[in-house]
Amino acid sequence: MQRLHQLTRIMIGLDLGLPETHWRQLAQLFHITPHVMAALAIGLAALQPWLNGQTGPVSFVACLIALQLSLRVFGQIAFRRRRDHSLTKWTRIFAILSVASGLCWALSLASLYLGGTPDSKLIILAVGCGIIQSSAARAFMSPAPMLINIALLMSTVSIAAALEGQWMMALICLVYFLFQLTYLARLSDLYLGEILAEYERETALQQLADANRKLKQANEQLARHALTDGLTGIANRRSFDAALNAAFASDTQAPLSLILLDIDHFKAFNDSHGHQVGDDCLRLVGSVIAEVLDGSDFHAARYGGEEFALILPGADAFEAARLAERLRRAIAAAELGDLADAAPSISASFGAATRTRADLSPADLVARADRALYRAKQKGRNRVAVDGDGDIATA
Template identity: 35%
Template sequence: MAALGCLQRGFNGPIETRRSWNLIAAGLVLWAVGQAGLSYLSGAFDLRQMLAPTWNFFFFAYGIPIILALSSANENVGLRSFLWPDGAIAAIVVVLANLQLFSSAPGWSRLVPLSVTDLGNIYNIQNVLLACACTLRLLLSSRGEKRTIYSILSGFLWINALVWAILSSFKEMPVPIRNALWELPFLLLLTALAFWPQSHGSKVAKGTGILTVGFLVDNLSPVLLTIGVIILASEIKREHIVFKVLSMTIAVVLFGIRTAIRQSDYFRGHLQIVESQQALEEANVQLTRDAVRDGLTGAYNRRYFDQTLTEEWKRASRAQQPLSLIMVDVDHFKSLNDHYGHPTGDAVLRAIVRTLTTVLRRPNDLLARYGGEEFAVILPGTDLKGAMLVAEHMRASIEAREIPNDRSGSGRVVTLSVGVASDQPAIGGTQQELLDRVDSALYRAKSQGRNRICS
């Protein structure tokens, strides 16, 4: 009934915990087979009857699926399942344990048969190790159905270990009490499965320390299985030396493959985190770029222009250097838009930005869309004469492109009106005054016939 309860819990719970519940159920089925065999032999539980080797083996083997459930990959860190190498090592343990501890086959049985005390000690050690491993898993797990598994399983394993210790110590205990104790862990497990609320979500454990210890725990159970193979194989008689060496070699190789792949998974997971961080940084850079760029033309926007002008004004004042501004207006742009359509007008603005950008050679020079068809240029460390040369280069470059504009009076091509102003912030004045002067210069250039520069 407890095994069926585990299967039902796994079937109704999250898919990532289904394998763990199935493995626990498999362990309980093995226990039930051993109990059925002993009950058939004795009719009631009697520790003296536990030397029947065929059925004793199932009480030992029940712990193997439990170990596999505890050593299954922690989904919170995105690791692959290692059931096949763990299962292969566990299969070797099962075979060796059956041959060395419980088998009566000629040539394989132990020189000294197991006594009732030896058998009790084996089960007690096994139960305590399983309970400790499960408790460690519980302490390291985050909230969710995984933690529920470890909570329920820890309670069952500790109670089972206590019952075994009591039954091993008090061999003359009355049969009714002995039977009640024998069934107690399974009744409590069944009760927990029935009434413990099921969780359908899981939270990722945080902290480097938790992940490091989790890596250790992920490999602890397979280490125990591998050590178990070595201990059991070391007791094999000399006439079976080939089987002895082969068992040890296969177990060590499987564990080595498992560890190598597990480390590769952690390394890959670390790379994915690094790549995610890099992608996030690139996305932040792109967001920052989008925040300061004009969406249509790719030039800097008005907000970034105002911020940069303030910074350059302060820098020019400290360094006692000149600061120049250029204001550019596309001639007859409204007529161009009306005649050719807005998509053509947008394409013209983008072409103008690309051309003007090639004129600006210095990294500190800045081109921004000031508004509509107006563009502004900041030239740090440039006097009026230098700014006039840059402005003329801009005007001539646009005119040389011969972008059609039948509504223009200047050769039916797109042209620019340009205003230029320069100031020495260290001497006096304000950046607003500089903006007013360059705006006035642009107005004069437009009023005097366009396609010209005024300062």
């Protein structure tokens, strides 16, 4: 049942490729020009019967062709002004209009054929062949309606010929119909191959675009992981080195400060409470730093072990010391009671340094901050020391 449904959709012009292709085909199929040409041809074929006094059949044909053209004009206008973009709906509308056109053409030619002169019959057959050939040339876009049109034309002319005793003409029409079927099968096969190739190409391009997008996302995620400390969630040493070099290269005239901090007595803390609680402690310090720096342009990183670093572009020595003191107080106030077997509190020592001249290198600035940190530890820890300043901010 599903295969029959799929075949039916293909026969009326659906499921042959991309939706854009279907809409282009429908625009061609709804076009009125071929029907105007067919109406002119049938009108010329009716001229001789009208001159011969067959006014009844000619009037009937004129009404049929006027009805057929009216339907096609209405269909083209409605298609161009459509607001409903349902591909299936408009394909079915075309199929109905197409069969109606075929029926009008078939009845018109049969009416003119009956009782006509040999010359007029020859003209009518020529017009019918032209209409059939035009339908066959467009049949690859909507096979079923066009085949119905051809069958209607051939069968009605064959019946008209048989009614007048011209059985050979009926046989010729049958052979011609079979020839058209062979032609249509070949034409449709070629076009289907082209449409399927286009569809496969577009599908392959879409799959390639999706794969590239996923690869880009994976690379970005990998890059983030490569620059992020897995334990604390802030930047790692590699990210710190890159950020410090970038800060030095961006503006050599603006102030630039660096803070190094070290958790006090962390080895003893680990030995007393275990490495799992030690990891929790590091996470807590990382979250405190991230919270204090939230919304700023400063860069925080885990420098190594229990040591953290902060790069402060645009901050002078006073601002660096003030931020370090704020962080020291925040860490000292952080509660560890919710951590299993944790100590009641922790503290950290800070060393701050500021670039004082343009020829100072990143390594020089790190060394100065490290010396300040060492002085803070020497003086009892849980305090801030500033490079080049003898005073140490105590707890």
